[in-house]
Amino acid sequence: MIEVRNLWKIYRTYEKEEGLIGSLKALFKRKYRDVEALKGVSFTIEEGEFVGYIGPNGAGKTTTLKILSGILYPTKGEAKVLGFIPWERKAEFLKQISFVMGQKHQLWWDLPALESFLLNKEIYEIPSHLFYANLEELSSLLAVEDLLKVPVRNLSLGERMKMELIASLLHSPRVLFLDEPTIGLDVVAQKEIRDFLKRFNKEHKTTIMLTSHYVRDIEALCERVLVLHRGEIIFEGSIKELTRRYSDDKLLTITFEERVPDEIESYGRLLSRDEGKATLRVGRDKVADVARALLESYSVKDIVVEEIPIEDVIREIFLSLGREEDGEI
């Protein structure tokens, strides 16, 4: 469904010195700086997959999605989406994909969302019966039926995002690119959008590629993640594998009958403690020994063993990669 081979994108930005002299100099000798946003990215996504595309700021996520949706040319490399080369922008291709950016909107600000939807109906040549059937399904799933005739500028951020999603799905695209669709939304709206996307992907088998800085989104929606770091894919697999591969530790939360003993720190890295409860970070292979030792030495009410939260795993991966490159390791 999506095939990417050795994709490169180098942005060339021109730098101009200040003032008139700078402009004159620039006439003869332009100074420029190349930014390697993608450095040989390759991956494949199958039909109906919901894939998370994650990485720190500036990793090249938006650049990739722009290339795959035909907005940008790559510098070199190949990509096929639905069998089309995206940047050729064939009408047949554009009718079957959609790109939603959380930070940009396509709806007309002063008009009700419905008016923008009707405009899309014309642009995408959506047959009436399909348009109205989709509109009914989408607006009821997102519970915004009563808001279709309200000017977009009067909607809340979450409601507006829901309308953006409807606008992007009315033409029944087979591939959907989502670039931070929940950015800035409150937790309730984030969850509503997540639930909607999950259900929509299941029912319609739409292939979805999602970027998000909210790990909850990725955890809830994506069976597979691609991790991008400075223009290169550094991991491909499930969230579980990511945790296993990159985190050698587990969390041990112990509830004591009485107060937490002072020697607790000798059993592992103490992350938190209050009256009777302490959380330790302990090597995966030492968990059993530590638990046994604690049970033997103290009166323990409860012990819970958990994986390190995925947010922390991801943050640590990026921190360690950053340090390696800066030569600090």
Ligand SMILES: Nc1ncnc2c1ncn2[C@@H]1O[C@H](COP(=O)(O)OP(=O)(O)OP(=O)(O)O)[C@@H](O)[C@H]1O
């Ligand atoms: N139009 C442009 N001209 C020059 N450089 C650009 C341009 N667009 C992006 N870049 C640079 O390319 C790199 C990748 O940017 P991109 O927007 O793809 O990252 P991202 O992973 O989407 O980051 P974020 O999480 O912040 O959205 C960054 O270093 C960015 O500054």
Ligand SMILES: [Mg+2]
């Ligand atoms: Mg981005």
